[in-house]
Amino acid sequence: MKKVYLKLSAIAAAALVAGCALTPSAQDIDLATAKAMKSSFREQGNAKLDRLTLDASNQACSDSEGAALEDKLGKAIEEANLKTVKFPADGKLLGSWAEGERVAQNGRGLTWTDSATAVNGGSCYNCHQISKTELSYGSIGPSLYNYGKLRGVTDPTSVASKPIVDYTWGKLWNSKAYNACSGMPRFGHANILTEQQIKDVMALLLDPKSPVNQ
Amino acid sequence: MSDPMRIRAQAQGDKTTVRVLVGHEMESGQRRDAAGKTVPAWFIQSISATWNGKPVMSAQWGPAVSKNPFMQFSFKGAKAGDKVIVTWIDNRGEKRTDEAVIT
Amino acid sequence: MNNHFTWALLSLTALLISPVASAQKTTAEGIAEYRAMLADGNPAELYEAKGEALWKQARGPKNASLEKCDLGKGAGVVKGAFVELPRFFKDTQRVQDLESRLLTCMEAQQGLNALEIAKTPFGAGEQKNIESLVAYISGESRGMKFNLPQAHAQEKLMYEVGKKVFYLRAGPMDFSCASCHSEDNKRIRLQDLPNLTKQPGASTGFGSWPAYRVSAGDLWSMQRRLNDCYRQQRFPYPGYASDVTVALGVYMGVKSKDGVSTAPALKR
Numbered sequence: 001m002k003k004v005y006l007k008l009s010a011i012a013a014a015a016l017v018a019g020c021a022l023t024p025s026a027q028d029i030d031l032a033t034a035k036a037m038k039s040s041f042r043e044q045g046n047a048k049l050d051r052l053t054l055d056a057s058n059q060a061c062s063d064s065e066g067a068a069l070e071d072k073l074g075k076a077i078e079e080a081n082l083k084t085v086k087f088p089a090d091g092k093l094l095g096s097w098a099e100g101e102r103v104a105q106n107g108r109g110l111t112w113t114d115s116a117t118a119v120n121g122g123s124c125y126n127c128h129q130i131s132k133t134e135l136s137y138g139s140i141g142p143s144l145y146n147y148g149k150l151r152g153v154t155d156p157t158s159v160a161s162k163p164i165v166d167y168t169w170g171k172l173w174n175s176k177a178y179n180a181c182s183g184m185p186r187f188g189h190a191n192i193l194t195e196q197q198i199k200d201v202m203a204l205l206l207d208p209k210s211p212v213n214q
Numbered sequence: 215m216s217d218p219m220r221i222r223a224q225a226q227g228d229k230t231t232v233r234v235l236v237g238h239e240m241e242s243g244q245r246r247d248a249a250g251k252t253v254p255a256w257f258i259q260s261i262s263a264t265w266n267g268k269p270v271m272s273a274q275w276g277p278a279v280s281k282n283p284f285m286q287f288s289f290k291g292a293k294a295g296d297k298v299i300v301t302w303i304d305n306r307g308e309k310r311t312d313e314a315v316i317t
Numbered sequence: 318m319n320n321h322f323t324w325a326l327l328s329l330t331a332l333l334i335s336p337v338a339s340a341q342k343t344t345a346e347g348i349a350e351y352r353a354m355l356a357d358g359n360p361a362e363l364y365e366a367k368g369e370a371l372w373k374q375a376r377g378p379k380n381a382s383l384e385k386c387d388l389g390k391g392a393g394v395v396k397g398a399f400v401e402l403p404r405f406f407k408d409t410q411r412v413q414d415l416e417s418r419l420l421t422c423m424e425a426q427q428g429l430n431a432l433e434i435a436k437t438p439f440g441a442g443e444q445k446n447i448e449s450l451v452a453y454i455s456g457e458s459r460g461m462k463f464n465l466p467q468a469h470a471q472e473k474l475m476y477e478v479g480k481k482v483f484y485l486r487a488g489p490m491d492f493s494c495a496s497c498h499s500e501d502n503k504r505i506r507l508q509d510l511p512n513l514t515k516q517p518g519a520s521t522g523f524g525s526w527p528a529y530r531v532s533a534g535d536l537w538s539m540q541r542r543l544n545d546c547y548r549q550q551r552f553p554y555p556g557y558a559s560d561v562t563v564a565l566g567v568y569m570g571v572k573s574k575d576g577v578s579t580a581p582a583l584k585r
Contacts, residue, residue, distance in 0.1 A: 024474045032474055033481040040559035047553040051488045058486040065484040066499055066514075110489055110551045126505050135344055138505045140497065176491075185490035192489060220362050237363045281534040284358030 045112035057081060061181035074180040082177035084189045085170045093169050093202050094156050097211070100204030103197045104130055110192065120192050122201060127184070130204065131211045141184060148206040149213040156206045168205060172198050221314035223298045230292045230316055232263065232271075234285045234300055242277035261285070261302040265292050292316055344507065352583070361452050361529040361581035364536045368453025371446055377427030386422035388415070388454065399458035400578050403566045405469040412475045414566040415451055416540045417558035435557040439541050448536045451527045455580035463520055463573040472567065479568025482561050483513070488551040494565070496550075498522070508585070513569055520576020523569040528582040536581065539566065 024032075043049050054062060057077050060069055069077065087093070106121020108114055124130060127140035130147075147168075153161045170177050173188030187193040193201070204210050217237030224231050236258070243255025255277060262272040270289040292298070294316050301311040372383045372395070388398035389406070403414040409421055420431040423443070434443045467473055486493040497505060498513040512518030526539045537545075543562050547555045555562055 024470070024477055028474060029477040029481060033478045033485075036478055036482065036560035036564060037485070040556050040561035041553045042556060044554035047488075047548075047551065049553050051551065051553055054485075054487055058491055061491075062481075062485045062487075062493065065480070066495055111548050112554060113548065136506050138503070138507075140500075140503050140505060140510075183496050185492075190489045190491075217363055217367065220366065233358060235358045235360060235362055237360075280531075282360035282363060282529075284360070286357075 046110070046114065046116045047112040057176050057180065064181065069180050077180040078177055081174045081180075081186070081189070082170065085173045085177055086188065086195075087166075087169065088195055088199065093165055093199060094207060095196060095199030095203050097200070097203040097207045097209065099197075100200035100202070100210070101131065103193065103201050104204060105134075120197075122187060122193055122197070124201070132214070133211070144205060145212060147212055148208060148210070153206050153213075154208055156202075156208075161206075165202075165206060168202060169198070172201060216308065216310045219300055219302075219310070219312040221298065221300055221312055223314050223316040225292060225294045225296075225316050228290050229288050230265075230290070230298070231286065231288045232298055232300075232314075234263075236261070236283050236285070236302065238282065238302070238304065240277075240279055240281045240283060244277070256304065256306060258283075258302045258304045261300065263287070263298055263300045265289065265296060265298050270298070348507065355531065355583055359529055359581070359583045360531075361456075361527070361536055361583065364449045364452035364529070365456045365581065366453075368449035368451070368456075371449055372453060377423070377429045379426065379428035381426050381428075383419075383422055383426055383450075385426055386418075388418055388422075395454055395457045397458055397461055399455045399580065400461045400463045401465055403475070403563050403570060404466050405471050412469075412471050412563055412567060414539065414558065414563045415454060416447060416538055417563060419447055419450055420558060439537075439544070440535060448527075448538060451538045452536055452581040455527050455578065458578050459580065461578055462575045463524065463570055463578060465567065465570040465574070467571060475564045475567040476571050478560075479564035479566070482564055483568055490551050492550040492552075494546065494550075513572060515572060516574075516576055519569055519572035520578070523566075523573045524576055524578040524580060525582040525584070527580050528584045530584045532585055537584075 037052060041049060041052060057080070060073060060077055068074070103122045104124035106119070107123040107126060109118055109120025114120075124144075125134060125137045127138045129137040129139075129143040129145050132145060148156070151164050153164060155161060156165050167178070171184075172193075174186045175182040175184035176186060185192055188195070188198055204212055207213070219237065220235040222233045238258055239256055240258065241253055241256040243252065243257075245253045247253050257277050257279065258275045260272070260274050263270050271287045273285075275283075296316045297313050298316060299311060299313045301309065303309050375382050385392045387393075387406070387408070388395065389401050389404045390396075390398050399415065402418070403412050405412050406418070406421075413421065420434055423429040423434065424431040429443065434447070437444045440448070465472070467476060483494045484499075486496070494513070497503070497510050498518075500510075501512045501518070503510045503512075511522035513522050523539075526542045527536055528542075529536050540557055540562060543565060544555060544557075547553075
């Protein structure tokens, strides 16, 4: 009889504490989240667990839960990302726009069902309008239709065009260099696209002959 | 053992509309599995419906019809309480018959 | 330039411009038409019928049905259970979603091995049966409003964890759930993206899974949908009914409060 009573007490006590608990503390939440993240995932295909290690940019943008970062922190993150931008050794920033269109259309690569040797795509059309004829485009990012034309780029190799050409390269290489919590992947910095692929996307956007600028 | 068809039959005046949802893989024979082997064709070749022993619909299907196909047809002369019987036969010779009461 | 030539030039230009504009309108209209046509005769109904049979069928080493399973509203009560999940369960002392709870019941009532089922790939073996069961159970809450309990400390905690996980950016593409699902009127390619952080987007998204995916020819549970989200986010593999997936369910479900469930729905 006594044993049962004690048992009931323990459960009741636990229920009492649990039921009347106030909102969990920030520390409780952080600990529980870390625990859940650690125990819930396993590696599969080429997706290893190191993908869950957050760098400073992702940590800050995760913590802000969608809100803009406070000025100083945002600037610091942008500067750190800008430092990672690598320009081509041969100084040529534009490739083939026809190849660039292929990169933009390709949504494959880096998932656990993709092979490690497969060519990654840029998935650009997932988020952006780019050429006029491709109607299947997303709206997560701004339209890139007439990208070069709207920015007055008639000769991408000219001195006058250098600022915009360099900015575009930097944005493709590491979008967070210009917007700390940019939703766009960091194509060069994260080794998603090769240098040549980025040159080709540059041509798609900036070559006056590209269909994007017609 | 195949899945039962879901049949709904409604009479409006002289016209009865029958909707049938058929559970069948409808494998076209063109697909390959993960190992690269062709998945063998398995699809309904004929489907028909009767009312009071009279045929009211008959169709020949092929590999172009999708998995779990939905079909709708109508016919005249029946009333609520009558039965509609639907039968299909696939390329393996498997058969299935289900019936529904017209509401 | 004489009038005739000007008129010809203008009408030619008009002809060249309009196909693109009207084609864009037609794309969206076309998709809406297609969906309306598919709405009648959702193959999910086939799964619902199968699921009801499975719920009542004596199976497993214990040769018992699932009719004594408690989905949160009492043993055997199916109606209304879906719109209150995930929730805390006293017998397991943890918050569970529908799939997690089915694993518990399939083991406790029927003697099947929950761990083995969790490891089974989607669409195979007992996972195929779970497709039918979630179709049936969610169907029994069709048209009802989401009303997840948030009284228990663990329920409150899981909501907060779910929120953190929702905004957590990781993987080579720095994607979080929020990357696609935290703004109104966005789409990826031509697929509309519900804003899951508030109504009406939350219940539009959360209340439409499980769903029959026409492109896959299969019924996808919420667990499968979350799994494929993480795959496309380039994350590693989330465990079946793991804490992260349940926490996300709590977050989305609480955000869906008073929204109507349409599951099992129909998707492209």
